[in-house]
Amino acid sequence: MVELSKLQDHLRDLAAKALPGDRLPPVRDLMRDFSLSQPNVQRVLADLKHEGVISAQIGRGTFFVKGGDGSVELPVEKPPLVKQRGRSVMLLRRVLSTGRARFVADDVQNRILQSGDLALEVAYSDADHAKQVLQGMPRFDACLVQNFFEKLPIDMLTAIRKKTDTVVVDGAWLMGTDVDAVGFEWGEPVARAIDLLVQQGHRRIGYITTASSFLANELGKLRYRRLRQRPEFADRLLEIVELSKLPHADYEQLVVEQIRAAKDQHKMTAVLVWGVENGAVLRSLLERHLGTIPARMSVVLLGRTDLVAEHADFFTMIGYSSAEQGAALHAKLLHRWANPSAPYVPEFVPMHERSGQTVAPMNGWRTDTG
Numbered sequence: 001m002v003e004l005s006k007l008q009d010h011l012r013d014l015a016a017k018a019l020p021g022d023r024l025p026p027v028r029d030l031m032r033d034f035s036l037s038q039p040n041v042q043r044v045l046a047d048l049k050h051e052g053v054i055s056a057q058i059g060r061g062t063f064f065v066k067g068g069d070g071s072v073e074l075p076v077e078k079p080p081l082v083k084q085r086g087r088s089v090m091l092l093r094r095v096l097s098t099g100r101a102r103f104v105a106d107d108v109q110n111r112i113l114q115s116g117d118l119a120l121e122v123a124y125s126d127a128d129h130a131k132q133v134l135q136g137m138p139r140f141d142a143c144l145v146q147n148f149f150e151k152l153p154i155d156m157l158t159a160i161r162k163k164t165d166t167v168v169v170d171g172a173w174l175m176g177t178d179v180d181a182v183g184f185e186w187g188e189p190v191a192r193a194i195d196l197l198v199q200q201g202h203r204r205i206g207y208i209t210t211a212s213s214f215l216a217n218e219l220g221k222l223r224y225r226r227l228r229q230r231p232e233f234a235d236r237l238l239e240i241v242e243l244s245k246l247p248h249a250d251y252e253q254l255v256v257e258q259i260r261a262a263k264d265q266h267k268m269t270a271v272l273v274w275g276v277e278n279g280a281v282l283r284s285l286l287e288r289h290l291g292t293i294p295a296r297m298s299v300v301l302l303g304r305t306d307l308v309a310e311h312a313d314f315f316t317m318i319g320y321s322s323a324e325q326g327a328a329l330h331a332k333l334l335h336r337w338a339n340p341s342a343p344y345v346p347e348f349v350p351m352h353e354r355s356g357q358t359v360a361p362m363n364g365w366r367t368d369t370g
Helices: 001-018 027-034 037-049 101-113 127-135 154-161 189-200 215-228 251-266 279-289 322-338
Strands: 054-057 061-064 087-093 119-126 142-146 169-170 181-182 205-210 237-243 268-275 298-304 315-320 352-354
Touching: 001 027, 001 037, 027 037, 027 101, 037 054, 037 101, 054 237, 087 101, 101 119, 101 142, 101 298, 101 322, 119 127, 127 154, 142 322, 154 169, 181 322, 189 205, 189 215, 189 268, 189 298, 189 315, 205 215, 205 251, 215 237, 237 251, 251 268, 251 279, 315 322
Parallel strands: 087 119, 087 142, 142 169, 169 181, 205 237, 205 268, 268 298, 298 315
Antiparallel strands: 054 061, 315 352
């Protein structure tokens, strides 16, 4: 792989200039700078360690041990009074997932490794498969679960609890149990998106999301329906359009088809959309079938404000930060280890807004015009 070779050459160049004991750049920086996943960066580091160029020390970091003159010197460190082993974490995630889920999983795994603990990623296709996989697994110090909007059956949760005493769920949909959860809800972003579009003068606003029932999405739809019941919004907000599928390869195509239908039938001039994975594809389809955005349609996406794949550096985006989600999951894990008897309270990450180019004023709009 070309990227791996570039990283190897870069680190060897740094080693030639480094003094023994100089610290390597953080793994996260190398992942970002060379567009590599954490396992690939670790692979390059393992090769350099085998060559005697670097040394990794749990709890301290990774260092260059060979200077430009060929000298070798390990950083001096007093041995710890008590030898500690890294704690083990199983990352249990569905094979079918989103770019956001992949980002969060990689982020959490990197944080776990950076803190000196161990992580093993385990993929499963459905609940029955997960139970089969778990049967052959040893016990772990913790399990982080990503299930891609699917329900977590009681028997699957029971199978997980047989393998660990600490369970952390990505998504605040599992509450009232002895399980930690970090998530968000779409009610606040929905209300903010509507407020933004109303301020721009739009009087026919639509909402497109999934029909799949999970807590965060249901709270978004509940907020929208309650706003529709208020006199000042009754004539502005159209019925929710619920797509039968979760985000997948042709999700953006389905979204555009619904926008075109609502524009023709209801004279819709603005829309908020949940579930877009590929913002570039959505932009292309909108401009092909509707014309220039936002001149022909104002669009607000409900999603992850820090994922370029979603906002495509174009769409106005209201939602949450995937990086903050990863950080909060790891913090929840560490908090549970440090406070095993603490109450189980779900944590909600804060809402963010990213300004884009897809919202414009609806000057002079009349109900009898398109």
